[in-house]
Amino acid sequence: MTAVKLSIDYDGFEEGKRMETEIERLSASPEAADLTSLTIGDWGQAYENSSEETVQALVKHSASFPALRKLFIGEMGYEECEISWITQSDLSPLLPAYPELQSLTIQGGTSLRLSQLQHEKLEELIIITGGLGKVVLADIAASTLPNLQKLELYLGVDNYGFDGGLEDLYPLIEPAKFPKLTYLGLKNSEIQDEIASALADAPILDQLHTLDLSLGTLSDTGAEALLASERIKGLKLLNLSHHYLSDEMMLRLKNSGLPVDISDQQKADDDDDWRYPSITE
């Protein structure tokens, strides 16, 4: 069981280092055969260069990584690239190339597509973005992922590419869509209240153990809808962490007996306007 992360920094890229070459080198190395987890970080100025060549290289050398189960495309922080600027590409060629893959994590929503999203064994799909386009939501709605157990989508804000609405999410929460799904995360959203209300009494809840509505703009409105639901009581975890709930609502949730995570309360009026003198320390 081995895990590798490949990343190309600014200087490396300027000096001619390329992700395709790094992947090729890894494929020829002794550890390739046992590699179970591969993380692709910055493929070199990802705000300008898309992940397309990286995907092609991973497809080309897939036979060298027979043990690969976990793949992360685009793990990079703000020190490397603004999340919403990470330029992805159509990642669906990866799926037929790695038929044993179990987990796929994608970070960055710009230019992202999953046009042929079909895989017999994939258990986890996680997409982390500052704004997920509805075209990707449509790709997921059209997918065939019979073994999917965890779907986690960071939806983001319209400023950074979220151009969808509830109507684009409904197809994803049809119970027949992902029959094995037990973890659903529709999170990091600026329409978190609408999502909570839409999910509160959705039939898909009957099969879930976790509903993850964290990191968004959830307010008392969304929480009220969740509290009113009978279906929600079957969950093992309702994750509402990072929210805008009132203290009163937090108390009600605490007393409800629901297995709820309400950590990291945000304050809408917290504009935090403290100022400091130029010369201090």
Place this chain on the structure above:
Amino acid sequence: MPASEPLIVFCSPGDRRSAGIQQARLRLGMPPALLIPYAGLLEGQPLADLLEQAVQQQVRDGMPEQAGLPTPGLNGAPGRAQLEQPDSLDGSNGRPTPDFPDGSGGRPALDSPAQAGPPLLRLESSDGSFSRHPALDSSAQARPPLLRLESPGGSFGLERALIALGAPDAPDTDDSLHPFGQQPDLRPLSFKAAAALKDMPGVLHHPSQWFRGYCRLLAHIRREAGQLLPASRWTNDPAEIAAMTDKRRTQQILAEAGVPVPRPLCGSGGQAPVDYASLRELMLTQRMHRVFIKLASGSAASGVIAYQLNPATGAEVAVTTIGVENYITRPPVYYNSGKLQRYTDSARLAGIINWLYRHGAYAEQWIPKPGISGHSFDIRQLVVAGEACHAVARVSTTPITNLHLRSQRMTPAEAGLPEEMQAQVRRSAEASLAAFPRCSIAGIDVLVGSSGRTYTADVNPFGDLLYDVEYQGCSTYEWEMKQLSGRNLSL
């Protein structure tokens, strides 16, 4: 312990720095330092008077027997003070050499001839050494004092006085220590207008004029101390403090000394950006799409922008400490925001960046800082007398890691920096201070790049206010007092 020389500190008495120094000296059994208030100097009081007041204060405080005070000779013979001709700093590209033609120049208000000393203060010898007053100690001959400058911050009154001193019509216009003193400040405030500035917390009133005023104060102190205490030595020479306080000059000196620094943004002919438009153009032509823009004379992350320009889409994002208040009928007010601001709209960014360049700014490559799980860090490495000592990793979830901006503090090891990289950071910091041969103390900000390279991002002459960090059992001030007393400084 060898007999230590008296220490004279230019500071804001009572602030955390001067208190830290006194506490350290007390713990080490050293006589307390004499504290000379900047405020007094800026009010025009002669150094001799302030020194005498400081001596008397200590006598009143009842510690004469341990004071070991210098009793600077003021027997009415100021002419005997042979002014040292300061060497010019090497490689001063277009930088004026400090010039003290006769030691009398400068502000009349601050430069009244030394008064005949009151009985407590008597000149004993002409070689610049001092004897103690009989009331204090009749025996040993004291050693020439050590002079130390502290941060000129901490009060609006000082800030305002320095902006006034930087005015074109200020009484003292000695710009010899200003690295770019020949370039006039844009839209200056008159002496009177500056003196009438109102205290608005965090507001950046006029950074370039403040820096000019500060350089004039440094020149004044250097000149007056040279006359009054010719054998004294500086822990950090005022001329080099001026250079360290201008990032453009600092990075130039480091680069010339061969110390790795983040690549400056400049064109193939060496031209630096002068405003928002030229900044963007250079970022595109030089393929440097992520930069830090820093106010040349800023400190404490004042006037710092982490700026990104997307070459594919033209989009831009800035994360900065600069807050803006916009008004309809007057220019915007810029302030230091404790909460980092994020801007993406061009009009606002153009306003901020143009303002920054008007006051002098410096843009350099944004070196991605290492880190784990959304936290990244840089290292503040203190160097004293050529040797790296106390180090702190400043860990933050934002690109700007200064400690007062709610960063976490860890040891470099806790932050995950391997020992061999810690050693490289120390060497890098030592090389950085060595580029300033007349300075014995600085806090160096070192960045660790992803490929194991280190870069010096900043050299802080007052970068030693670090709490709760020890080196060989000493606090920063204790270590400095031990290392610098009774030994030859590289002056």
